[in-house]
Amino acid sequence: MKNRMGFILEIIICFMLILPISGCWSRHELNSLSFVVGVGLDKAEKPGEIQLTTQVVKPGELKSASAKNKSSGSGGNGTNAYWNIKRTGYVASKIIRDFSHESSHRLYFPHNQVLIIERKLAEEGIQKYIDTFIRDNETRFNVLIVVSEDRANEVLDVSPELEKLPAINIAKLVETQNVTSESPTVRLIDFIRRLMNKTTAPIAPLIRVTSDGNEKTVEVFGTAVFKHDKLVGELNKRETRGLLWVINKVKGGMIDVAVPSGDGTVSLEIMRAKSKMTPVIQDDTILIKLDIKAEGIINSQSGSEDITSPVHVASLEKELSAEIRKEIIAALKTAKDLNSDIFGFGESIYWKYPSEWKKLKMKWDEVFPDIEVALNIDTTLRSTGNISAPAVPAKE
Amino acid sequence: MRLERGIISSSQLTFLVAGYVQGSVMVVAITNIITKQYTWLVVLSGLAASIPLAMVYIALARKFPGKDLIQINRIVYGPYLGKLVSALYIWFFCSIAGFMLTYVGEIIKYYMMPETPKYAICILFACICAWTVRNGIEVLARTSVIFVMIIIFVILITFFLLLKDMQLTNFLPFFDLSLKDFIQGTHVMLTLPFSEIVVFLMVMPYVNKGVEAKKSVILGLIIGGVSILIDTVRNTAVLGVTSTIMVSPSIESVRLIDLAEIITRLEMLVITLLLIAMFIKVSVMYYGSVLGIARLFNLRSYRPLVLPIGSIIVSLSILSFTYLAQNVGFATGTGPFFTLTFEFSPVITLLIAKIRKLPK
Numbered sequence: 001m002k003n004r005m006g007f008i009l010e011i012i013i014c015f016m017l018i019l020p021i022s023g024c025w026s027r028h029e030l031n032s033l034s035f036v037v038g039v040g041l042d043k044a045e046k047p048g049e050i051q052l053t054t055q056v057v058k059p060g061e062l063k064s065a066s067a068k069n070k071s072s073g074s075g076g077n078g079t080n081a082y083w084n085i086k087r088t089g090y091v092a093s094k095i096i097r098d099f100s101h102e103s104s105h106r107l108y109f110p111h112n113q114v115l116i117i118e119r120k121l122a123e124e125g126i127q128k129y130i131d132t133f134i135r136d137n138e139t140r141f142n143v144l145i146v147v148s149e150d151r152a153n154e155v156l157d158v159s160p161e162l163e164k165l166p167a168i169n170i171a172k173l174v175e176t177q178n179v180t181s182e183s184p185t186v187r188l189i190d191f192i193r194r195l196m197n198k199t200t201a202p203i204a205p206l207i208r209v210t211s212d213g214n215e216k217t218v219e220v221f222g223t224a225v226f227k228h229d230k231l232v233g234e235l236n237k238r239e240t241r242g243l244l245w246v247i248n249k250v251k252g253g254m255i256d257v258a259v260p261s262g263d264g265t266v267s268l269e270i271m272r273a274k275s276k277m278t279p280v281i282q283d284d285t286i287l288i289k290l291d292i293k294a295e296g297i298i299n300s301q302s303g304s305e306d307i308t309s310p311v312h313v314a315s316l317e318k319e320l321s322a323e324i325r326k327e328i329i330a331a332l333k334t335a336k337d338l339n340s341d342i343f344g345f346g347e348s349i350y351w352k353y354p355s356e357w358k359k360l361k362m363k364w365d366e367v368f369p370d371i372e373v374a375l376n377i378d379t380t381l382r383s384t385g386n387i388s389a390p391a392v393p394a395k396e
Numbered sequence: 397m398r399l400e401r402g403i404i405s406s407s408q409l410t411f412l413v414a415g416y417v418q419g420s421v422m423v424v425a426i427t428n429i430i431t432k433q434y435t436w437l438v439v440l441s442g443l444a445a446s447i448p449l450a451m452v453y454i455a456l457a458r459k460f461p462g463k464d465l466i467q468i469n470r471i472v473y474g475p476y477l478g479k480l481v482s483a484l485y486i487w488f489f490c491s492i493a494g495f496m497l498t499y500v501g502e503i504i505k506y507y508m509m510p511e512t513p514k515y516a517i518c519i520l521f522a523c524i525c526a527w528t529v530r531n532g533i534e535v536l537a538r539t540s541v542i543f544v545m546i547i548i549f550v551i552l553i554t555f556f557l558l559l560k561d562m563q564l565t566n567f568l569p570f571f572d573l574s575l576k577d578f579i580q581g582t583h584v585m586l587t588l589p590f591s592e593i594v595v596f597l598m599v600m601p602y603v604n605k606g607v608e609a610k611k612s613v614i615l616g617l618i619i620g621g622v623s624i625l626i627d628t629v630r631n632t633a634v635l636g637v638t639s640t641i642m643v644s645p646s647i648e649s650v651r652l653i654d655l656a657e658i659i660t661r662l663e664m665l666v667i668t669l670l671l672i673a674m675f676i677k678v679s680v681m682y683y684g685s686v687l688g689i690a691r692l693f694n695l696r697s698y699r700p701l702v703l704p705i706g707s708i709i710v711s712l713s714i715l716s717f718t719y720l721a722q723n724v725g726f727a728t729g730t731g732p733f734f735t736l737t738f739e740f741s742p743v744i745t746l747l748i749a750k751i752r753k754l755p756k
Contacts, residue, residue: 110661137506137507137510140651141648141651141652142651142652142654189635189638189652192638193635193636193637193638196637196638196641197637347565350568350569351565351568351569352568352569354569354572
């Protein structure tokens with residue numbers, strides 16, 4: 001009898017324990033949260049102040065909203081699936097909390113996709129503004145960093161054609177750049193890893209708004225080059241690919257070369273690329289050896305000549321190497337002009353010559369512009385596509 | 397008089413030691429600030445240095461079969477000095493259990509429930525440990541087998557999921573660490589995770605085959621050490637230089653896992669791992685202090701002591717640290733010297749026992 005009572009008591013206690021298990025101490029109901037998908041940092045009118053724009057999702061509108069709202073460019077008129085909240089202040093984290101004056105929902109950052117920084121702000125240094133995005137436990141290191149030529153709040157207000165949310169559109173846009181390899185994809189963790197390095201300079205993709213009449217679209221072009229936390233210049237698309245060749249980030253891309261013995265041009269598509277950086281120090285001269293291996297295919301041809309013979313292919317490979325070499329040299333020249341070690345040459349010297357590096361790192365700014373680079377580019381064409389000779393009328 | 401009726405097998409002892417070692421450095425990177433990208437190196441050297449100490453503990457346990465640390469102290473140092481030394485050991489066990497409980501509280505509070513007060517988490521966690529300790533060493537040893545398997549599984553899974561994010565250049569240049577930093581790092585690694593196994597001198601009498609204990613303790617140390625090593629290598633390879641400023645590199649590196657946007661946000665795995673590893677660590681320390689006090693005062697049972705000691709440990713955990721970075725500061729500052737005192741004194745005990753030709 002006593003045993004049975006104990007058993008019943010245990011069951012009752014177990015059931016009572018179910019009640020507190022669900023816990024509601026620091027609960028956040030889904031309908032009291034607003035999901036932030038994009039953050040923009042702009043310079044405000046007052047010196048030292050910034051304007052922070054956060055883009056929050058309006059889940060109810062996601063289903064019904066048309067992909068592109070043509071009647072008005074501004075958000076918040078009831079048909080857009082997003083709401084851009086803007087506020088100015090001195091410190092990013094304080095502004096984020098201040099949003100509660102305007103937003104009835106608590107802003108929720110873990111789903112933030114992109115952090116857009118206005119170019120003018122980046123030129124003044126961004127370390128103090130991005131600290132909250134590194135330190136706060138709601139934000140993530142996967143967030144993409146983008147520098148915008150125009151004001152970030154305008155970029156976040158351009159309704160995209162394919163996506164419903166401008167921020168998601170920008171994030172996907174940046175991630176799709178590996179098709180051309182003309183713009184880098186930089187996560188916050190990559191950015192701060194370069195920022196914490198004494199010599200290696202951070203980079204970020206550049207975006208801008210292009211308008212064609214009333215139609216506005218966001219496009220990615222080139223790379224923003226930083227020195228420590230200040231933006232000092234930019235690389236154009238071609239130079240960007242030169243940079244990506246060096247840092248082993250080329251995933252694809254088209255390169256046009258002229259047909260060596262004939263008319264027209266041939267488009268070669270890069271399928272695979274690999275690079276290796278080896279510094280050599282010999283009696284106070286530093287030489288960076290770069291070995292680049294690229295594989296490509298023939299993607300299109302504008303002439304009528306059959307270029308698939310081994311002789312032709314070999315000369316095409318040569319042309320391709322020359323083109324890659326030009327891209328890298330262009331990137332090197334710009335980086336040297338800006339005196340910003342975006343390639344990580346200093347780091348590679350530290351890895352191989354740690355003792356020499358101790359002296360070098362003090363005067364790296366003087367050493368870097370005079371550094372010599374030896375390029376060894378090896379290209380292979382793997383395929384001519386579905387056809388060999390082009391489809392042209394038969395010759396007599 | 398047997399305080400503990402349970403008996404554990406030597407393979408269970410292996411897992412208990414492994415889980416115990418995995419406990420403290422799983423989440424909070426202790427030496428990253430000092431040793432930067434060479435933490436893996438000091439993990440190895442710390443492990444190597446801890447094996448001789450572990451041999452001393454085993455030799456002591458085998459010299460006095462069936463006797464725990466408190467009884468050994470009484471025999472070697474005599475009734476009065478022996479009791480003093482034992483009391484100091486109990487204080488040491490209590491405070492380490494308190495510190496470990498703080499880790500749990502702070503991590504859960506910061507990463508999971510920022511608005512929940514730390515004491516709520518600490519008390520709940522201590523309740524589970526108290527329940528386990530009340531049920532005896534056998535229960536603890538059996539759970540540790542399952543838990544250690546889970547820990548190893550999670551570590552391996554996260555390692556493989558992060559392979560594509562790893563950059564081996566983060567370990568370069570190969571050895572650019574000053575000797576001072578290397579010794580300090582090794583010291584921290586030796587004293588904090590590895591040689592804290594001195595508490596197993598309280599458990600050793602209940603291992604069924606005393607002869608095999610040596611093999612199982614060393615094996616447990618190596619399992620624990622290797623899983624810490626994999627963890628450290630993963631963090632350094634993924635995070636690089638940024639791992640030196642992070643409060644918890646493990647959580648931050650696992651946060652970066654993103655497999656086609658489907659397998660993502662896995663940091664809760666690391667926190668789960670922390671919880672179960674800490675459960676083993678706190679429970680063993682807790683068990684050691686409870687059993688020690690019962691032995692010190694010649695009690696017939698240790699069970700009435702479980703709750704009072706538990707409340708002392710909880711109070712210690714709330715009083716000891718207020719934020720995680722402070723904990724790291726302790727671990728790289730006074731902490732290693734504090735624990736080394738207790739970890740090294742069994743060597744002296746063994747020497748005195750040899751000189752006095754004990755046991756007679």
